[in-house]
Amino acid sequence: MPTYHFNVQDGVKYKDLNGTILVDDEAALAEGARVAREVKSGSGSESSDWLVEVKDGIRLVAEIPFTSVD
Numbered sequence: 001m002p003t004y005h006f007n008v009q010d011g012v013k014y015k016d017l018n019g020t021i022l023v024d025d026e027a028a029l030a031e032g033a034r035v036a037r038e039v040k041s042g043s044g045s046e047s048s049d050w051l052v053e054v055k056d057g058i059r060l061v062a063e064i065p066f067t068s069v070d
Contacts, residue, residue: 004028004061006035007053025061028054032064040066 003019022028032054040050050066 002028002056004031005055006032007055008035008039008050009053010050013053025056028056028061029064032062033069036064036066036069040069 001021001023003021005016005019007016008014020028020031022031032052036052039052052064052066054061054064
């Protein structure tokens with residue numbers, strides 16, 4: 001199973017150094033959305049600059065803007 005990394009960006013990139021082992025990209029997208037919701041609720045930011053970058057090694061799986069999650 002691949003290890004996915006969930007890097008948070010708000011103009012500065014905060015790298016997920018440990019990563020999370022998940023079964024596939026679909027599970028990683030769900031986890032990325034969860035991370036975005038959690039960080040967004042903790043920061044209170046609605047800025048369109050904030051996002052979670054989902055990576056599997058060097059491959060970019062998705063970028064999830066904070067504005068796309070509730």
